[in-house]
Amino acid sequence: MKIKVEPFERMRRFEYIVPLIYISLLIIGIFMVRTATYGEYIEDNYYKQIIFSILGIVVFFFTYFLKERILKSIIPHLYGITLLLLIYVLFFERARYGARRWIRIGPVGIQPSHLFLIFTLIILAKYLSEKNKKAYYILSFTTLIGLALIFKQPDLGMTLFTFTLWFLLTYVSGQHEKTWKTSLFLMLFSMPFAFYFMKDYQRARIIGFLFPEKNAAGVAYNTLQAVKAIGSGGLFGKGYLNGFMNLSNFVPEDHNDFITAVIGEELGFLGIILIIFLYGLLIYRLYIYAQKTERKFWKYIYFGTIVIIYLHVYENIGMNLGIMPVTGVPLPLISYGGSQIITFSFLLGLVTKGIATTEMFTENNYLDNE
Template identity: 40%
Template sequence: MLKQFRSNIILKLCFYIFLLNIISMGTLYSSLHKGGECEYQLFYKQIIMIIVSWIILAFFSFINYRIYYRVAIFLYIITTILLIFVDFFGKTVMGAQRWLSFWGFSFQPSEFAKISAIFILAKFFSLPKKNDFLKIAITFILLGMNMILIFKQPDLGTATIILLLFLFVGFFSQIKKRYFILLIFALIAVTPFVWNILHEYQKKRLIVFLNPNLDPLGAGYTIIQSRIAIGSGKLFGKGFLSGTQNQFNFLPERHTDFIFTVIAEEWGFFGCLVLILLYWLILEKIINVALLLKDYFAFILTLGISVLIFLHIIINIGMTCGIFPVVGLPLLFISYGGSHLFVTYFLFGVFFNICRQHIL
């Protein structure tokens, strides 16, 4: 029965992800569509990246997840070195230094930081020692170093995600809660100092988030236009390739971070619900598996994966609706781009291996 459940869950998840692939391609086609012609190059590139992602997923589903317990610290060190590298040699894209180029490929080390953060959390929280304070202190210092490096790039979104990941996973692990509560208070206390070291454009984004009409042509523009796009979709949307906000180019970054607006505009409330439902089904399945796990390392790993996916989705959709500040996170599975796809599919590979190992 368990075996059936396992293969069933893997099959179901693969099916959901496949559905998301279809939605992604359709939406990308529409958002890259301009004046009757699609920018096929980017579109095809994305298809190739999806295929590569599936290969990554398949490959890592055969790698024993216990290996990450051993390489967690090594991975962390590599990531940290890469992050420091970005500081010196990184490619500057849109005012942020996030990219490293190797052999013609660009990638963002901050994406690896998410993976290493999950591994670090899983490893340290599942250590047999009983000293909770030390566990929290060590993980917080390790992740904090990465956060600061990422924050400096500046990539406020990923830094925030890692912080939230730490707090969420910590809260739902068996670590004593009081340390976390202390930590949260401490974080609140240092908030004003963080505000001072924020970049001008980040401050602006946060202010504009509170009132987009302050700067309708500058920082508030994206929020205003994306809200218009979402709202004007109404119940069933304007139809495929018919979103005026999308097709007439009123939405910036609509094939990357703001791709949700394209779905909302062209498929309406109904389409949005389908997408959210798919995400919910995926997360629910992951949590269901997590609850069955007896290996504490695997549990934290699974929890971390689900939290990471959850945070990405909520923050991305939230920011396009204007309920969160614009922080520059992709919509998982849907947005254009390789890095986040590879990371997500890799994590699913890890998760599938956990399923294979445990639910037998």
């Protein structure tokens, strides 16, 4: 026997573990940005991080209460606007640190590439779940344009992340086999040639990653200092606000790309294990729900979120340990920055909503009542 589930009943179960992990990561981020900027001219970034976190929480709950049908109706427009922003930032924004990635709105910088990654996930999940071939191929073409724009900024990490997301979601869907096989071949074939289209500093980072000892005073300096800081923390760390390498500014960009080094020095190996555990638990929860749900749209959303979180965490911690090249990828919700906090808040608010609306219910909003 099947019982019709009324609309007001659909949100009655709230997934509390994902929000708890989300809040925990935000709190850790605030404290880590505090110690990473302590006594420096950028010390006010600590207060900005608090504001970003509050805005992130607002975005999280706004997304949680956003109706699915409204999300699906506006996502093509959001995707299109973000594609235009990628064009705008490339041609009309001033370069910072050798790259054109940010749109400045007062004191806040927004990276359209972060938004493009998230909106690509949602619109791809929509068209794959609907098995809309025409829309899928149009989307794939525009995503290719977006990849070219992001690569040109340049932002190699986000270029690879967006392609990986598109590829894995297409593969998991079981659709368009010729498309993903051809795309994978072309991607692998073009990678050696892409080296020559990179900026000088990007090539230098790859060379520094491959031969760090020969570039210890140059492009490999940040990574080697991060490794030293993490190693000096030992098992338990030197204590909060007691990291010598952190407070002495031996690790550049330690409030952003290299915040893992601060965690390792001051909180030790156990501190790094704690954040890995939190990310791992988050990924595990999403994997469980991806297996349970019968709704393809949410299955793809969960899987895509797993891919995005895993890639960010692995790359950030990896480049701090010297096992991955430096690409400027932040540690989700912990590194300093409003753009990444807002985008991950939106993403986790979305999956929390998905869990609440689909955990107990089937594709047609019916419950089994044996």
